[in-house]
Amino acid sequence: MSLSPERTFDVAIIGAGPAGMTAAIYCSRGRLSTVVLERGIAGGQMALTELIENFPGFPDGISGFELADRMKRQAQQFGAEILEITAVSTIRPEADATYTVVTDQENVRARTLLLVPGVEARKSGIPGEAEFIGRGVSWCATCDGALYKGKQVAVIGGGDSAIEEGLFLAKFADAVHVIHRRDELRAARITQERAFANPKMRFIWDSVPLRILGENAVTGVEYQNVKTQELATLPVNGVFLYIGQLPNTGFLQGFVDLDPNGYILTNELLCTSACGVFAAGDAHTTAIKQIAWAIGEGALAAIQMEKYLDSLECATPAPWPVEQPAQAGGKDQRPGKANKTSQLNTDSTT
Numbered sequence: 207m208s209l210s211p212e213r214t215f216d217v218a219i220i221g222a223g224p225a226g227m228t229a230a231i232y233c234s235r236g237r238l239s240t241v242v243l244e245r246g247i248a249g250g251q252m253a254l255t256e257l258i259e260n261f262p263g264f265p266d267g268i269s270g271f272e273l274a275d276r277m278k279r280q281a282q283q284f285g286a287e288i289l290e291i292t293a294v295s296t297i298r299p300e301a302d303a304t305y306t307v308v309t310d311q312e313n314v315r316a317r318t319l320l321l322v323p324g325v326e327a328r329k330s331g332i333p334g335e336a337e338f339i340g341r342g343v344s345w346c347a348t349c350d351g352a353l354y355k356g357k358q359v360a361v362i363g364g365g366d367s368a369i370e371e372g373l374f375l376a377k378f379a380d381a382v383h384v385i386h387r388r389d390e391l392r393a394a395r396i397t398q399e400r401a402f403a404n405p406k407m408r409f410i411w412d413s414v415p416l417r418i419l420g421e422n423a424v425t426g427v428e429y430q431n432v433k434t435q436e437l438a439t440l441p442v443n444g445v446f447l448y449i450g451q452l453p454n455t456g457f458l459q460g461f462v463d464l465d466p467n468g469y470i471l472t473n474e475l476l477c478t479s480a481c482g483v484f485a486a487g488d489a490h491t492t493a494i495k496q497i498a499w500a501i502g503e504g505a506l507a508a509i510q511m512e513k514y515l516d517s518l519e520c521a522t523p524a525p526w527p528v529e530q531p532a533q534a535g536g537k538d539q540r541p542g543k544a545n546k547t548s549q550l551n552t553d554s555t556t
């Protein structure tokens with residue numbers, strides 16, 4: 207906890223992925239004092255993507271790292287402050303309708319918050335996964351792919367992440383063995399076409415990994431065919447797991463409503479169950495997980511935060527059942543004004 211007095215901002219954005227950075231650009235350009243709490247590197251999952259081909263304006267594609275860096279510089283240019291932290295431990299509502307965000311670095315206060323904590327790779331929990339982290343088990347081909355030049359690797363999963371990252375690994379590895387639990391991929395068609403056309407990509411269908419093998423480093427993966435129950439061992443030097451994602455919302459338990467999978471519940475205007483607190487990006491109950499979508503949500507959230515600061519009227523209640531704390535006179539004493547439904551419109555401002 208910081209000993210110096212907390213600085214108060216109009217807007218605090220927790221997370222520096224595409225939604226957070228877009229909101230930071232809009233808010234700081236709108237002359238709101240804005241701080242972005244960045245954990246790790248700017249860009250979140252996007253920054254770990256080698257080549258982004260479906261973000262408009264870059265016909266030759268752009269690396270996720272570069273796109274993240276450009277967004278960050280654009281936000282800073284308009285005055286947004288980027289505060290590097292390791293973690294937010296909690297968020298405390300204050301009596302003056304602000305929130306204190308408690309971090310391992312500086313604590314900051316803000317009048318409105320945007321929660322964009324993003325997601326992290328889901329772990330499989332199979333034997334060997336935890337033991338061989340950094341010794342053959344990875345969730346980041348962009349980070350570790352070059353270590354597998356001339357080697358054999360396994361990729362677990364059949365979604366966009368698995369197949370895109372598998373194709374990236376194929377630039378280095380002699381062969382990339384995709385182990386997928388069904389007999390068709392979930393990844394986008396164009397990605398599938400590229401994977402099937404790449405002679406280094408091999409597919410082991412209807413199979414799940416049971417155990418990652420090795421002594422000092424990974425030497426193979428044992429897997430099972432879910433249709434025949436047959437067991438087999440694939441000798442590989444690396445195992446990259448892409449079996450889905452989990453939201454980074456542990457620190458939000460009890461602060462805003464989450465769905466049973468831990469995703470932040472929002473209404474269509476990105477309001478959470480806490481007054482003046484908005485959420486966007488992959489960690490909320492979003493329709494799709496795409497950078498272009500996250501960008502749009504970042505813009506929408508920024509406009510909603512600006513409107514909230516103008517009126518201090520809370521746009522909640524949300525469309526899901528929210529248990530109100532029992533209070534004398536039935537008044538909601540959360541920060542901001544009473545839990546009034548205001549029809550905020552989604553007019554775009556530039």
Ligand code: NAP
Nearest residue numbers: 363364365366367368387388392414448449450451495496
């Ligand atoms: P995902 O779409 O949820 O795919 C996870 C994959 O892992 C699926 O193929 C799933 O199999 C498999 N799987 C899940 N649990 C498993 C288990 N316990 N054991 C074995 N396999 C398991 O996750 P993702 O690929 O990380 O993508 C997350 C989101 O980001 C998606 O919406 C995706 O479209 C998006 N994304 C987009 C891009 C892009 O647009 N370029 C790039 C990356 C990610 P089933 O198919 O049988 O369910």
